[in-house]
Amino acid sequence: MIRPFGINEFWFIVMAVQWTLALSAVAFAGGALGGLAVALARVSPIAPLRYAALGFIRLFQGTPLLMQLFLVFFGLNIFGSGINPWLAAAIALTLHASAFLGEIWRGCIEAVPRGQTEAAWALGLRYYDRMKSIVLPQAAKIAVAPTVGFLVQLIKGTSLASIIGFVELTRAGQIINNATFDPFTVFGLVAVLYFILCWPLSILARRMETRFAVATRR
Incomplete structure (x- = not known):
């Protein structure tokens, strides 16, 4: 039976935002x-570690996120390990985020002037101390803007978790649309909510990028 779009349907969709945020937070923290x-x-002097990390990045950057969700959700179920959509989505998005953040941060580490590393090496600092005290603090400043930018993409990417049955913002919209058959209202609201979540982060990323670019030129 078709029912009209009302306040209960509105709040059902709005309340699903919390699951989009929760999934994004878990995936971003794990990633x-x-x-x-x-x-x-990737920047290790140990060759097998570099090749293993490169293979991991190419695997997850070279395959669609949707396929990764399918492989985690259906793959573990095939092997007899029952897994719920929440856990499957968290695992798949964490692996996805690990690959992309790893490559972003690798670039930021290599963007630190080589002279800084050479000076630390000349002072006799070990690899761990060079990374902790010299390289990573400088790389972290460079990484802020692209990391926030990736977070925006990750939030939007959680919409694919609806395919495996996880009830986040997009899936909530699908459920209400199936009951009301009012796609313009339902998915218009879903789009507005995604915009409210992502637009401030996009502005923040651009401002941080501009700020650190100015600081670098000084």
Whole structure:
């Protein structure tokens, strides 16, 4: 039975924002840890670590996120490991974020002037101390803007989790649309909510990029 779009339907969609934010936060936090490990492996003097990290990046950057969600969700179920959509989406998005953040941060690490590393090496600092005290603090400043920019993409990417049944913002819109058959209103509201989530972060990323670009020229 078709029902009209009303306040209950409106709040159902709005409340689904919390699950989009929760999934984004989990994936970003996990991706930050994984991305740091991947970035350090990419610039490591140990060749097998560099090749392993490069293979990981190429795998997850070279395949669609939707396929990665399918592989995690259906793949683990095939092997008899029952997995719910929330956990599958969190794992897939974490791996996805690890690959992209790892490559972003690898570029930021290599953007630190080589003379800084050579000076630290000349002072007798070990690799760990050079990275912790010299390279990473400078790379972190460079990485802020592109990292925030990737977070925007990650928030929008959570919409694909609706395909495996996770009820986030997009899936909530699909459920209400199936009940009301009012796609313009439903998905218009969904689009507005995504815009409210992502637009401030996009502005923040541009401002940070401009600020650090000015600071670098000084």
